[in-house]
Amino acid sequence: MLFLKNPQEAHLQCLTFKKEGKSIGFVPTMGALHEGHLSLVRRAKEENDVVVCSIFVNPTQFNDPTDLAKYPRTLEADRRLLESVGCDLLFAPQEQEMYPAPPVLRFSFGHLEQVMEGAHRPGHFNGVALVVSKLFHIVQPNKAYFGQKDYQQYLIIRQLVADLSFPVEVVPCPIVREADGLAMSxxxxxxxxxxxxxxxxxxxxxxxxxxxxxxxxxxxxxxxxxxxxxxxxxxxxxxxxxxxxxxxxxxxxxxxxxxxxxxxxxxxxxxxxxxxxxxxxxxx
Incomplete structure (x- = not known):
């Protein structure tokens, strides 16, 4: 498994995959991986020639600084898990590489972002749209895989792809649960x-x-x-x-x-x- 931190290097590698005629399945994550994430990687592996996974705890989607600080970071364990399920490229950039300057762009998703998570986490989906847009530009995937536990996020990303004409198929995947039914998170x-x-x-x-x-x-x-x-x-x-x-x-x-x-x-x-x-x- 390739492991890259630099966005430009990751972009060039993904372009190389494309020039070789390989389709790219992409699984964006914030790390602290569990079976839910791994199920996305397996699905991407079945449907594409190459699987790219990103790990980036995106600060712009956190409206609570304490939540951001406490979000689990387990990069080395995550690397081993991804390798075990056949991920081809892990892209794990640093914050300053993804946001060399504070972003000023603002997205509006209308009613989709005004209810539920959007109502209780102001600015959350703007941050999600920012980072997903950046990652799509870097990776250039054919398909991108998202778990349905974040159902509202899935609808937001689907709208983002439609409105900005990203040549990406957004693939929703079922929630993976613990034996007692708790959604994996x-x-x-x-x-x-x-x-x-x-x-x-x-x-x-x-x-x-x-x-x-x-x-x-x-x-x-x-x-x-x-x-x-x-x-x-x-x-x-x-x-x-x-x-x-x-x-x-x-x-x-x-x-x-x-x-x-x-x-x-x-x-x-x-x-x-x-x-x-x-x-x-x-x-x-």
């Missing part, structure tokens, strides 16, 4: 053992909410039920930030599930000081 390793056991409440709540909706319970009543589940958990320092039932394509609020082709149930909650997100598709 780099943030999970910050949970204490007790918090880790409690964190499964996110997945359990989504599954029960999905079943209630399919059984004919109204969206309004399901939202009230979710709030009632989390209310007593505050004594365990588990706090619901939001639970939304949204259109799976536009993220507009859903009142009647039968008027939409796809509906996504999204949740965000704090377990201690660790913020976790999860989602489930209603009709899939």
């Amino acid at each position: 780099s943030r999970n390793r910050r949970l204490t053992p007790a918090q880790r056991r409690e964190a499964v409440i996110l997945h359990q709540t989504l599954q029960e909410a999905k079943q209630r909706l399919l059984n004919g319970v109204s969206v309004e009543e399901v939202k009230k039920w979710v709030a009632s589940v989390f209310a007593p958990l505050q004594k365990k320092d588990i706090r619901l930030e939001y639970f939304e039932v949204a259109d799976g394509y536009t993220l507009s609020a859903v009142k009647d599930i039968h008027r939409h082709k796809e509906v996504v149930l999204c949740i965000a909650a704090y377990v201690g000081e660790v913020r976790l997100i999860d989602n489930v598709l209603l009709f899939s």
Whole structure:
């Protein structure tokens, strides 16, 4: 596996792959890799000649400096994992190489960034769009792979690619879960053992909410039920930030599930000081 830190060197190597007639599958990450990331690499390996993975903890998408400081960084362990699943090139730049000067460009994604994560993390998706645009220019991938745990991010990137005409196919990949249902996340390793056991409440709540909706319970009543589940958990320092039932394509609020082709149930909650997100598709 090639390991490059310099953006220009990585770009030239990717151009070499292209000149050799090889297709490039790209998996952008912030490191602290787990089986969810590795599943993306395996999928990219199946569908492309070459797989490129990036590791970069992108400062512009963090609206909380403490969260940025505490984000796990495990580059050497990540390198070994990527090598074990057949990654061909790891690109791991330094911050000053990606942002030699403070960026001034601002993206607007309309309603897509005004709800859920966008509402609770101002500027987050502008930072995501900035770094993904830079990475697409450097790597020049044919396909880019994103996990659906960050469902709103996937829709944002799909919009970015459409509006800027990036010649990239954005490939959404299913959420990979622990045995008890907790969505795999780099943030999970910050949970204490007790918090880790409690964190499964996110997945359990989504599954029960999905079943209630399919059984004919109204969206309004399901939202009230979710709030009632989390209310007593505050004594365990588990706090619901939001639970939304949204259109799976536009993220507009859903009142009647039968008027939409796809509906996504999204949740965000704090377990201690660790913020976790999860989602489930209603009709899939």
